[in-house]
Amino acid sequence: MFGNIVRQPWQWILILVAGIGCTPVYEKAMIGQEELQTTTTESAGIFCNRFENYTPDQYSLIRTIRLNFHIMRTADGTTNFNEAQAKQYVRELIMVCNEKLADNQPMNLPEGNNTPALPTKIRLVLWGDAATGEDGIYFHDDDSTAWFNKKANGGLYSLGDQRPFRYATGGDSVINVFLIEHHWDSIRNNPDYNPSTSGVSFGKNIKLFGAYHNRYTDFYTNEGNLYNKGPWYYSGLLNHEVGHSLGLSHSWNTDDGCDDTPKNPGCWGNTGVPPCDGVTSNNMMDYNGCQCAITPCQLTKMHFNMWKENSSQRKVVDPVWCTYSNAQKVTIPRDSTVVFDAGRDFAGDIDIMEGATLIVRCTVSLPAGARIKVRPGAQLIVDGGLITNRCGEYWEGIEVWTHRKLEISGSVILSNDGKLEMVKSFLTEEPDSTL
Ligand SMILES: [Zn+2]
Missing domain, CATH: 3.40.390.10 (Collagenase (Catalytic Domain))
Structure with a gap:
């Protein structure tokens, strides 16, 4: 289902500066809009309105x-x-x-x-x-x-x-x-x-x-x-x-x-x-x-x-998802596959560990200041879903990690009309502060 991927050359921007006398293991780069792999098929995300998918779990905010x-x-x-x-x-x-x-x-x-x-x-x-x-x-x-x-x-x-x-x-x-x-x-x-x-x-x-x-x-x-x-x-x-x-x-x-x-x-x-x-x-x-x-x-x-x-x-819910919190980081465990097939409000970063896959089929909301980290060998697949901010602000963006020696990167794929919105790193100029 991901057969029509148009691979763009990855244009990594080194954001980690090498420390004195040592080379960092990872390169970390914010992904650009033009670098996203996309696929298109006829079906779009239909999961958001299935109430039975909203059972609270370990990722649910209180x-x-x-x-x-x-x-x-x-x-x-x-x-x-x-x-x-x-x-x-x-x-x-x-x-x-x-x-x-x-x-x-x-x-x-x-x-x-x-x-x-x-x-x-x-x-x-x-x-x-x-x-x-x-x-x-x-x-x-x-x-x-x-x-x-x-x-x-x-x-x-x-x-x-x-x-x-x-x-x-x-x-x-x-x-x-x-x-x-x-x-x-x-x-x-x-x-x-x-x-x-x-x-x-x-x-x-x-x-x-x-x-x-x-x-x-x-x-x-x-x-x-x-x-x-x-x-x-x-x-x-x-x-x-x-x-x-x-x-x-x-x-x-x-x-x-x-x-x-x-x-x-x-x-x-x-x-x-x-x-x-x-x-x-x-x-x-x-x-x-x-x-x-x-x-x-x-x-x-x-x-x-x-x-x-x-x-x-x-x-009537205290909108904690509008305020970034370090303590609210969401970790997708190494080598696991996690599917978000219901809407999610998060108040911190999403960290997709090495070899893990996160599939987003509904809407994920991230606060201003939050980023998604896609570690080497990890995958973020926005499959008919949407990653956005539900507070009228911009979330930071997706940071893709590359293991320098092993030459393994994380990957981000948009499929079935999956979308990223309100992404600060996609902006060409600073967001309007009145937003
Ligand atoms: Zn009653």
């Missing part, structure tokens, strides 16, 4: 979701967390959420499953605004947005009431989480009103109910031990609502498009009473006491959404 929090209080400023309480609570909540996301558990269901518990590569961060010094926790003393009443079917204080969202901050770049209390009068006047741990996602806005009440109420276990339903108790719920915002559906009662999330009775835990007397679900998108297992299919869906250009999910 996606960090930006959150702001809003403490909704009555006009007198009481009825919910005060400032000191909120700062402590929210930070602990995010910490526990991240512990769960970092410790993905094997699925309980179906019984006997061998569904892998992959690293989620998803974390949460309290965002705020570095420019103004805002810490991301906001207080709103407003009677019209202070309550949730689960008995209200619509309008004020109902589940669907969007009045609180007028206080959202950060535009499209942050998910706003509103901590709203169950209406105290409703609790007092209705003995059967359960101020439960619950929430709802409206995409970039999330409501969590009853966090304050449950944090500062004394509960007792069956053995008589005192406990409260603090941040750990709400962590599964917040991750669940963020899961909705990232594109996941419930799994126990709906077809969520995943084969690895079986329908189930939706038990909070094992009560000993049918149907909750056997193994119960621990999946994040079910209602249960753990919400600590996320399947490969669920991860794949979220990561695909966070990849898609202009998706609401991508906008």
Whole structure:
């Protein structure tokens, strides 16, 4: 399939200056646009839109979701967390959420499953605004947005009431989480009103109910031990609502498009009473006491959404792929063949080791300052894919290495309409600094 290669004479530019008294083993040269080998066939890259290819792996960047929090209080400023309480609570909540996301558990269901518990590569961060010094926790003393009443079917204080969202901050770049209390009068006047741990996602806005009440109420276990339903108790719920915002559906009662999330009775835990007397679900998108297992299919869906250009999910991810980091170097191991058949955002160089082949079939984004190193005997094949920068800047270019004694070089091949864009070394003059 690479039969029509037109080989150009390689015009190496020596960029390594020989050290005193020794000759370097390698020549390293930035490849020029005219030096690229290209082939053309009829098919082009069709891999980018296959969501099933977006399973996070060792090359995937961690996606960090930006959150702001809003403490909704009555006009007198009481009825919910005060400032000191909120700062402590929210930070602990995010910490526990991240512990769960970092410790993905094997699925309980179906019984006997061998569904892998992959690293989620998803974390949460309290965002705020570095420019103004805002810490991301906001207080709103407003009677019209202070309550949730689960008995209200619509309008004020109902589940669907969007009045609180007028206080959202950060535009499209942050998910706003509103901590709203169950209406105290409703609790007092209705003995059967359960101020439960619950929430709802409206995409970039999330409501969590009853966090304050449950944090500062004394509960007792069956053995008589005192406990409260603090941040750990709400962590599964917040991750669940963020899961909705990232594109996941419930799994126990709906077809969520995943084969690895079986329908189930939706038990909070094992009560000993049918149907909750056997193994119960621990999946994040079910209602249960753990919400600590996320399947490969669920991860794949979220990561695909966070990849898609202009998706609401991508906008709330901290764009670390726009800032070069030495620590984020991607290494393609010696003599291996690695295929990127899904979109990739990287925050550092790609180093293709000796004898290795990297095949790019979708889009790879590199930050300004990053380069691809193609070591002797290594190959970079852009097979219908695109290597570019998704931040409006230029990445550095491709550095091809030649072993002087062995006369072995790395090679770069564009096939099936493969493209390199936003390459600084291809420019004839310095890029416009306003870009
Ligand atoms: Zn839900």
